[in-house]
Amino acid sequence: MSAEILPIATPRETRKAMWRLLAQHPGRLTLTIVVLLAASCCGLAAPALLGVMVNIAASGGHVLSLLWLAIGLLVAGGLGALLGILGQNLLARICEEALAGLREEVFAAAARKPLAQLEKAGIGDVVARVSGDVEAVSEAISGVLPAFTSAAFTIAVTLLGLGVIDWRFAVAVLVAAPLQVFTLRWFLKRTAPIYRTVRITEANRTEQIIETVHGSPSVVALGLGSRHADLVAAASHENIGHSMRGVGYLTRFYNRLNLAELIGLSGVLVVGFWLHAEGAVTIGAATAAALYFYRLFDPIGLVLGQFDELQKAAAGLGRMFGLTMSAGRTTARPSPAAADAGIVLDDVTFAYPGQRPALHGVSLTVQPGERVAIVGTSGAGKTTLAKVIMGLEHPHSGAAWVGGLDSAAGAPAELHERIAMVSQEVHVFSGTLAEDLRLAKPDASADELAHVLETVGATWVETLDDGLDTSVGAGGHQLTPEQAQQLALARLMLKDPPIAVLDEATAEAGTGSAHMLDQAAEAALAGRTSVVIAHRLSQAASADTVVVMEQGRIVESGSHQELLAVGGRYAHLWEAWNSSLSRN
Numbered sequence: 001m002s003a004e005i006l007p008i009a010t011p012r013e014t015r016k017a018m019w020r021l022l023a024q025h026p027g028r029l030t031l032t033i034v035v036l037l038a039a040s041c042c043g044l045a046a047p048a049l050l051g052v053m054v055n056i057a058a059s060g061g062h063v064l065s066l067l068w069l070a071i072g073l074l075v076a077g078g079l080g081a082l083l084g085i086l087g088q089n090l091l092a093r094i095c096e097e098a099l100a101g102l103r104e105e106v107f108a109a110a111a112r113k114p115l116a117q118l119e120k121a122g123i124g125d126v127v128a129r130v131s132g133d134v135e136a137v138s139e140a141i142s143g144v145l146p147a148f149t150s151a152a153f154t155i156a157v158t159l160l161g162l163g164v165i166d167w168r169f170a171v172a173v174l175v176a177a178p179l180q181v182f183t184l185r186w187f188l189k190r191t192a193p194i195y196r197t198v199r200i201t202e203a204n205r206t207e208q209i210i211e212t213v214h215g216s217p218s219v220v221a222l223g224l225g226s227r228h229a230d231l232v233a234a235a236s237h238e239n240i241g242h243s244m245r246g247v248g249y250l251t252r253f254y255n256r257l258n259l260a261e262l263i264g265l266s267g268v269l270v271v272g273f274w275l276h277a278e279g280a281v282t283i284g285a286a287t288a289a290a291l292y293f294y295r296l297f298d299p300i301g302l303v304l305g306q307f308d309e310l311q312k313a314a315a316g317l318g319r320m321f322g323l324t325m326s327a328g329r330t331t332a333r334p335s336p337a338a339a340d341a342g343i344v345l346d347d348v349t350f351a352y353p354g355q356r357p358a359l360h361g362v363s364l365t366v367q368p369g370e371r372v373a374i375v376g377t378s379g380a381g382k383t384t385l386a387k388v389i390m391g392l393e394h395p396h397s398g399a400a401w402v403g404g405l406d407s408a409a410g411a412p413a414e415l416h417e418r419i420a421m422v423s424q425e426v427h428v429f430s431g432t433l434a435e436d437l438r439l440a441k442p443d444a445s446a447d448e449l450a451h452v453l454e455t456v457g458a459t460w461v462e463t464l465d466d467g468l469d470t471s472v473g474a475g476g477h478q479l480t481p482e483q484a485q486q487l488a489l490a491r492l493m494l495k496d497p498p499i500a501v502l503d504e505a506t507a508e509a510g511t512g513s514a515h516m517l518d519q520a521a522e523a524a525l526a527g528r529t530s531v532v533i534a535h536r537l538s539q540a541a542s543a544d545t546v547v548v549m550e551q552g553r554i555v556e557s558g559s560h561q562e563l564l565a566v567g568g569r570y571a572h573l574w575e576a577w578n579s580s581l582s583r584n
Ligand SMILES: Nc1ncnc2c1ncn2[C@@H]1O[C@H](COP(=O)(O)OP(=O)(O)OP(=O)(O)O)[C@@H](O)[C@H]1O
Pocket: 116, 352, 353, 355, 358, 376, 377, 378, 379, 380, 381, 382, 383, 384, 385
């Protein structure tokens, strides 16, 4: 099981959210309902016409009348089928559009979630919500919901038709209703928690597979293959066990429904016999009533049977809406600064789940165009501060504004127009070098690519046989960590955001690579507001302002020279760093 799953919307919240999605186009929804109702009414004509035909045949009526009625039967059947197809298509289209919107919302919500919360929930849970759940809901909404709605209308209209023939037929039909209602309630009560568990165990299985694949180098190196295979098998068995319990209930559910149909049809036949004997209805009307009830078998079976699918979809929807409803703070706090290229942190406190705070009341203002270096010993909270600025983690109290946007509440796309980060772990995407660079600017020309590579000093690209067409990433040409950093800096230049965060610790201080990366960063950050997590103090010396952190707090800030003159913590760090350089 995941350590802690993400929130799941309650059935009431799910229904409300679903209705909000479907009712986005009220005009089209009304037209769809009208078409489906008209289709159901056409379906009523067949038993009624057959009843009249029985009466004519029984009384030795004219063959031509029978012929006309047979033509009416065909027309009503054809029209009903056409309207049914049209109505179901209209509904399927409305549902598909609603689902497409929901799918985007779920992806956006997953992207807005703080990293720590995603890690705690388990990445498998998130993957399951944006893949397996979306698929289950998609199948139910496009396939089941239109058929379900159409069947529900047919039942309502047919019961009305039975009542019109004689109200006692409608009562006879309703004899079966208590058993049907009881069966449905019995089924739903037992299977709802099973389906929820099925979805959760599916997420756990995904989590287990992802963990095994991600950690495959360690799994192979430590000979843990069979142990991991056992863990995946155990997660699968748990999932299958719960699914099979659901199937068991489904079989018993259909047995009971068949019994209800037998009771209902017997009721209609007995009432028909009795009413005809009393002279209250003709034999044709009794025939029509029996046919009406027979006609209810399929839609009732479909409605009750599809509750199963709808219930599964509801479980998936609850998990999807749970993600969208809990997607961090959505109401932005008013910015203290105008929408500029600055950063303002106001009394930010943040703690990783179950840990003591990694940031305590941190307040910091970075003016547009200013470069601030954050220094401090390992674990001081520097990277956490960078994540809060990037909106990857949300402050527990206080707020962070980036270019006038609340980083915890801003839409990721809007935030990423203003800020970009180069982190310690650079991912090199599979594809050619040119494709990798164009992720930041899809329409960048070859000259632009060459220019940014030259600016960050990536002259090694020219030495590759295929130059910018060299395949990199998994299975391709392997880049050194320094080369990958240069690539990330080149991507930053192409994206050209007004604000940048640099958290780079690739090269050892004092080495040629470190000097080269310092120069590359200098070029990439030129003209931008920037926060540099200075793992090497050479990065701090060139900044406008140096901020010293200790145990999640800012303990000193000022220019490099000012802080050296004060002789405080920064001066000690600087001294220690210089002496470590001279020792190497
Ligand atoms: N994902 C995480 N989950 C739990 N605790 C974390 C996580 N990341 C960091 N921490 C803890 O938060 C505190 C601050 O860590 P942070 O990485 O921000 O420090 P840092 O100054 O960047 O350190 P370094 O220079 O070693 O990267 C540390 O105590 C660290 O152990």
